[in-house]
Amino acid sequence: MDNKKVAFYTLGCKLNFSETSTIARSFKDEGFQRVEFDEKADIYVINTCSVTDNADKRFKTIVKHAQKTNEDAFVVGVGCYAQLKPEELADVDGVDLVLGATEKFKITDYLNDLTKNEHGEVHSCEIDEADFYVGAYSFGDRTRAFLKVQDGCDYKCTYCTIPLARGISRSDKLENVLKNAAEISAKGIKEIVLTGVNIGDYGKGEFGNKKHEHTFLDLVKALDEVEGIKRLRISSIEPNLLKNETIDFVAQSETFVPHFHIPLQSGSNEILRQMRRRYMKELYVDRVARIKYTMPDACIGVDVIVGFPGETDEHFLETYNFLNELDISYLHVFTYSERDNTPAAEMQEVVPTKVRKKRSKMLRGLSAKKRRAFYESQIGNQFTVLFEGENKEGYIHGFTENYVKIKAPWDPELVNTLHHVKLEKIDEDGLVRVQFISEPLPA
Incomplete structure (x- = not known):
């Protein structure tokens, strides 16, 4: 070949x-x-x-x-x-x-x-044959890599096909994750994003073995020691699996960044029960409060589904108001769509497509408002920016550790470097202008 x-x-x-x-x-x-x-x-x-x-x-x-x-x-x-x-x-x-x-x-x-x-x-x-683990990592660009640590899911959320598509929850061995992280570091990549289907379940089902040899906290602590990686980011973690000990460790870590993405799916306990989620909204409030208490400038992203069967106008408004009052930074909004072989596809009280779209639009508007408010709250603060590799209409973009997207005049020397900056103002495009306050930080 x-x-x-x-x-x-x-x-x-x-x-x-x-x-x-x-x-x-x-x-x-x-x-x-x-x-x-x-x-x-x-x-x-x-x-x-x-x-x-x-x-x-x-x-x-x-x-x-x-x-x-x-x-x-x-x-x-x-x-x-x-x-x-x-x-x-x-x-x-x-x-x-x-x-x-x-x-x-x-x-x-x-x-x-x-x-x-x-x-x-x-x-x-047959999906029950997918009981072994294959490690993976990718380079999205020159600055960050996605490192797979877990695959599959044992949860039975009524709308989700992922367990049917990926099989049981299973994890990579800790030594293999660390080996992959070291390989990524050796390539000069500054940031690793931890990925999986349900990464908070890490340690479960190594090669089909159901006992937890290591916990997610063990994983986080071990990765914190990998040399050469400047930033570690947790991509998405279920609220019931994000423990106080993990939040507290991230808060004091030099490498893990203050950015969490936590699926909510609905702000109505009634709908959460119908979805067979493993928490109620009160737990979600508790997670957000703990993060903000230990890391006041932390960025918190939220997944939410609109138009789930049985979601009335009252349920939707409950979700909207819940999110509006919550100290979060942005939303990923999913419009519910029926998937074959899921319990939700058989449920009554189907929400009309037009109503789903309207609710989705409302939450996307709320997300823009939340992101703007979060960015405004960070103006005047000093952070480290990791610059990316593309020239976008004369500007280079980058992210602070707490996921504020910034822009600066294009300079190829900035690509894949870390700089201390002060956030100055929000531009017309919603990105933040910065003032440089240091030379590049050592690689």
């Missing part, structure tokens, strides 16, 4: 990005050359997501794009949608191979012949 070209497209979450990178490295080991997705390649690999309807639809568009670039290319679908609906994906015109949850990491084993197939060939396990 020497000199054959391969291109990748990733839909969905940071976890998918980390896995795409790992799959790409397996191609490199086999002598393939990686090219951009809009370039001509012999193989196009599309890593799918199935959290929303939109991701399903986008798959077809991406396949068409690949065929337009090279009609003879071999097209492979992997990932969550490939596990949930392999036949549906194989039926898409131009798709040659579909690999499920366990097969995707052995993708090069299935590529003996790159002749186009009349119909997509499917290799997909």
Whole structure:
């Protein structure tokens, strides 16, 4: 397969990005050359997501794009949608191979012949066979890496297909996570974002073994000791699994940043029960209060779903008011969409699509207001900014440790460097202008 070209497209979450990178490295080991997705390649690999309807639809568009670039290319679908609906994906015109949850990491084993197939060939396990762990990490850009520490989920949220797509909760061994972190550090990358499906469950199900050998707190403490990494960020963690001990450790850590992303999904206890979430909103209030008590400038992001079956106007207003009063920084708003083989898809009192969209728009407006208020509260403060690698209309962007997005006049010397800055003012585009108060911090 020497000199054959391969291109990748990733839909969905940071976890998918980390896995795409790992799959790409397996191609490199086999002598393939990686090219951009809009370039001509012999193989196009599309890593799918199935959290929303939109991701399903986008798959077809991406396949068409690949065929337009090279009609003879071999097209492979992997990932969550490939596990949930392999036949549906194989039926898409131009798709040659579909690999499920366990097969995707052995993708090069299935590529003996790159002749186009009349119909997509499917290799997909029963999901209960996905009981082993494959480590992964990715470089989103030159400044940060996504490090996978956990996979799968044992929760039974009524709207979610992820347990069907990824299997039981299982974790990487601590020594392997630390080895991957050291490899990332050796590449000069300054920030690691911890990813997984349910990372607070870390330590559970190592290779199908259900006992916790290490806890999430053990993981956090061990990663804090890795040399060369300037920043560690926890991507998303369930409120019931974010313990006081972890919050308190992050508060005193030099490396872990004061930024938490905590799924809420609804501000109504009644809806939370219908969703089979593992907490009530009172616990969520307690988590936010603990974070803000130990880290007053911490950034807190929130996932919320609108239009879940049975969500009345009163339930929605309860959620809106709950979030409005909560000391949080931004929202990720998801419009509920029915997923096959989930209990929620069978529930009565379906919320009309028009109402779902209206509620989504209201919460997105609230998110913009919350982010603005958070940024305004940080003006005048001094932080460290890690600058990114792109020239965006004459400006370079970066993030403070507490996730304020800043801009400065483009200077290639700033790429992947850390600087002490003072936040000066919010620009018309909503980003924050800064005043430099130091030379680059040592690498």
